[in-house]
Amino acid sequence: MKKAPFFVGYLPVPRDLRVFLWIICALLVVGAGAAGYAVGSTQDNPGDGAFRFDYGRQTVTGVIELTPLPLLHVTEGNDRIPAGRTLMMTAGGKAGVPDRAAPLEGQLATVSGVLLERGDLDMLQLRGGQGGLRAAEGDAPAVTPEPLGRWKLTGEICDGKCLAGAMRPGRGLAHKACANLCLTGGIPPVFVSTQPVEGAEYLMVTGPDGTAMPDAAYDRVGQFITVEAEITRHGDLLVMAIDPATMEVSD
Amino acid sequence: MSVKYIPVQWNPNKWYYDAALLAGVVLFLWVFIYLTPGALGHDRPINPQIHNARAFGACAFLMLTVILCIGPLARLDRRFLPLLYNRRHFGVLTCAVALTHAFYVLNWYFAFSATDKYAAVLEANTSYGQLAGFPFESLGIFALLCLLILAATSHDFWLKFLTPPVWKSLHYLIYPAYAAIVGHVALGALQDQQNLTFAWIVCVGAGLVAGLHVAAALKEQLAGDYEGGGGDWIDICATSAMTEGYAKIAQLPDGDRVAVYLNEGRLSALSNACAHQNGPLGEGKIINCLVTCPWHGFQYNVTNGRAPAPFTEKVPTYRVRVENGTVMVHRQANPPGTYVEPVPLPSAEGAV
Amino acid sequence: MTGGEFIVRLAQIWLTAGAVTGALFLTIGMDRIDEDARGAYVFRPLLVPAVLLIWPLVLWRWFVLETGRDNWAARHRPPRKQHLVVAIVLAGLILISLTAGLMVRQSWPGDVAPEQLTRAVGEGQ
Numbered sequence: 001m002k003k004a005p006f007f008v009g010y011l012p013v014p015r016d017l018r019v020f021l022w023i024i025c026a027l028l029v030v031g032a033g034a035a036g037y038a039v040g041s042t043q044d045n046p047g048d049g050a051f052r053f054d055y056g057r058q059t060v061t062g063v064i065e066l067t068p069l070p071l072l073h074v075t076e077g078n079d080r081i082p083a084g085r086t087l088m089m090t091a092g093g094k095a096g097v098p099d100r101a102a103p104l105e106g107q108l109a110t111v112s113g114v115l116l117e118r119g120d121l122d123m124l125q126l127r128g129g130q131g132g133l134r135a136a137e138g139d140a141p142a143v144t145p146e147p148l149g150r151w152k153l154t155g156e157i158c159d160g161k162c163l164a165g166a167m168r169p170g171r172g173l174a175h176k177a178c179a180n181l182c183l184t185g186g187i188p189p190v191f192v193s194t195q196p197v198e199g200a201e202y203l204m205v206t207g208p209d210g211t212a213m214p215d216a217a218y219d220r221v222g223q224f225i226t227v228e229a230e231i232t233r234h235g236d237l238l239v240m241a242i243d244p245a246t247m248e249v250s251d
Numbered sequence: 252m253s254v255k256y257i258p259v260q261w262n263p264n265k266w267y268y269d270a271a272l273l274a275g276v277v278l279f280l281w282v283f284i285y286l287t288p289g290a291l292g293h294d295r296p297i298n299p300q301i302h303n304a305r306a307f308g309a310c311a312f313l314m315l316t317v318i319l320c321i322g323p324l325a326r327l328d329r330r331f332l333p334l335l336y337n338r339r340h341f342g343v344l345t346c347a348v349a350l351t352h353a354f355y356v357l358n359w360y361f362a363f364s365a366t367d368k369y370a371a372v373l374e375a376n377t378s379y380g381q382l383a384g385f386p387f388e389s390l391g392i393f394a395l396l397c398l399l400i401l402a403a404t405s406h407d408f409w410l411k412f413l414t415p416p417v418w419k420s421l422h423y424l425i426y427p428a429y430a431a432i433v434g435h436v437a438l439g440a441l442q443d444q445q446n447l448t449f450a451w452i453v454c455v456g457a458g459l460v461a462g463l464h465v466a467a468a469l470k471e472q473l474a475g476d477y478e479g480g481g482g483d484w485i486d487i488c489a490t491s492a493m494t495e496g497y498a499k500i501a502q503l504p505d506g507d508r509v510a511v512y513l514n515e516g517r518l519s520a521l522s523n524a525c526a527h528q529n530g531p532l533g534e535g536k537i538i539n540c541l542v543t544c545p546w547h548g549f550q551y552n553v554t555n556g557r558a559p560a561p562f563t564e565k566v567p568t569y570r571v572r573v574e575n576g577t578v579m580v581h582r583q584a585n586p587p588g589t590y591v592e593p594v595p596l597p598s599a600e601g602a603v
Numbered sequence: 604m605t606g607g608e609f610i611v612r613l614a615q616i617w618l619t620a621g622a623v624t625g626a627l628f629l630t631i632g633m634d635r636i637d638e639d640a641r642g643a644y645v646f647r648p649l650l651v652p653a654v655l656l657i658w659p660l661v662l663w664r665w666f667v668l669e670t671g672r673d674n675w676a677a678r679h680r681p682p683r684k685q686h687l688v689v690a691i692v693l694a695g696l697i698l699i700s701l702t703a704g705l706m707v708r709q710s711w712p713g714d715v716a717p718e719q720l721t722r723a724v725g726e727g728q
Contacts, residue, residue, distance in 0.1 A: 437704025
């Protein structure tokens with residue numbers, strides 16, 4: 001052991017040690033590059049959700065319904081968002097529009113903003129103030145939800161905005177705190193079902209009997225769970241009123 | 252070692268060390284950030300903020316893993332000691348990389364909200380009662396705080412001011428920090444990614460850190476320094492066991508370690524703990540009549556424990572005597588810098 | 604005030620106390636207790652972050668050195684005995700963290716189909 005070359009930091013490196021240290025350096029530097037590639041190139045696909053700024057600003061009119069989070073049943077649409085569509089809505093950032101929409105419940109409103117789109121899921125991010133959401137003239141047709149019975153679904157609760165493309169990836173456990181922050185801000189929670197339910201892969205989540213998503217569900221955001229829910233069809237959107245007592249982490 | 256403090260004491264080896272360090276870090280980040288997006292082939296790219304957060308996070312994890320391997324490797328094989336020499340620069344850079352990771356996360360996942368982002372990261376997820384979905388951010392915050400304390404106290408001033416034992420104890424924070432980071436990754440990234448490549452890298456890296464630490468600690472335990480006992484004069488070794496220019500280390504009854512040197516045929520004893528960072532002086536060797544620490548090359552006159560001028564460091568000395576072919580040391584240390592007359596080692600013939 | 608805001612406030616108070624300590628220590632205290640610091644000013648800004656973080660420790664050491672209570676022998680007693688304990692605890696924690704993380708790890712249960720439990724009231728049987 002005592003014959004080992006003795007390294008003193010401020011003196012030249014002993015000859016015997018030089019080769020060893022060069023090899024270590026080379027291994028570490030090359031290893032760093034290889035590790036960067038290995039980790040970086042094996043990240044999961046975040047999906048195709050995105051802000052559709054390329055569509056331009058969307059302005060449509062429809063009836064506001066509170067579930068309690070607001071939905072818009074489009075009565076006067078455009079090429080992208082035809083009449084008959086049901087839109088979930090969000091404000092800019094991690095905030096929903098419940099306070100702005102609540103006074104207009106059951107009335108016609110004109111909304112304007114940018115669309116977020118992921119497969120069948122879409123959501124409109126409204127502009128601020130009157131430009132984003134204002135009462136519209138005319139008689140509002142009645143909105144009648146259609147009950148579809150009680151279901152047991154497997155999937156994941158996400159915040160609808162990040163999932164729809166505000167963040168890529170916008171789901172999963174690494175994103176859980178962000179999702180909670182969005183949900184407490186009033187952004188509609190969305191359930192991603194393992195397989196389509198009556199044709200829908202994405203369902204909006206509420207609590208039982210017209211309440212908001214229960215607090216207990218926040219502990220399960222981002223996890224793969226099984227839950228029982230009363231499902232109702234609101235226009236072309238399915239809303240699931242989950243029963244928190246039946247919520248279980250899936251195997 | 253300078254008399255007056257300066258921000259960083261550079262020398263050529265430190266330049267090489269830092270150059271290799273920077274090359275590795277820059278290569279990792281460049282490959283991850285600029286090369287891999289093209290290789291991923293996703294429909295739409297991962298958000299740059301998230302991609303960057305992952306790059307810096309993974310980089311910090313790997314850097315810390317390498318850093319933590321250096322200590323036990325150097326104890327198992329002395330050829331790794333040069334990696335220990337400038338480890339503090341490695342640590343400071345790791346802290347900067349980890350901090351960058353935290354800023355990307357904070358300004359993306361926790362921004363754009365009515366809640367203050369610093370408060371949000373602490374309270375957005377409070378599912379502390381479960382493993383999956385555990386607020387793993389809190390483990391990361393704890394580890395980052397530890398890294399900040401370590402990086403901030405890395406200047407030699409802190410060693411002298413806090414004393415090496417307090418500084419060392421403070422820097423033991425690296426161990427809870429690493430454990431927290433493994434938890435942070437295990438309950439965060441590993442839960443999220445379906446692809447297992449990163450999980451494998453984490454398991455191998457963290458496993459290596461765990462294995463090397465246990466191996467080095469066991470080696471130290473098994474080969475433990477000879478523990479002298481008895482009265483005031485403690486037996487160290489047979490005179491025949493001494494080697495010119497090197498020391499024999501022994502543990503005294505009060506737990507302190509003494510290093511007895513043979514220099515030009517005469518015996519002298521110093522505390523085994525270097526005044527700089529309590530490095531094992533006795534594992535060093537005598538260069539030009541000066542005991543040289545194997546960690547950072549601090550030097551002391553073997554007869555009085557004083558660093559050569561203009562340096563001012565001092566270590567305690569011990570009285571030595573030889574009786575019946577046995578080297579003995581008085582258990583009571585002399586105040587640092589006390590001259591002790593070296594004791595001639597009886598010639599081989601005389602000792603028999 | 605929420606829990607998070609409370610912790611942020613505490614952190615602000617801690618850092619403010621650190622700033623006050625730093626202002627005193629780096630201008631007055633250092634020169635009194637460390638001769639190597641006299642006339643050396645360029646390196647002092649480097650010390651600011653540490654004072655902000657560990658100011659109680661700074662105050663304690665300042666007090667010890669200022670009052671001549673420093674024990675020279677204690678400077679040469681490295682905490683080496685803890686190596687084995689630290690190594691075993693660290694290895695244990697790493698093992699537990701990784702095992703726990705891998706055990707609760709989920710894969711997307713894509714093969715589980717939705718199941719209708721009851722039909723809606725009024726819906727045809």
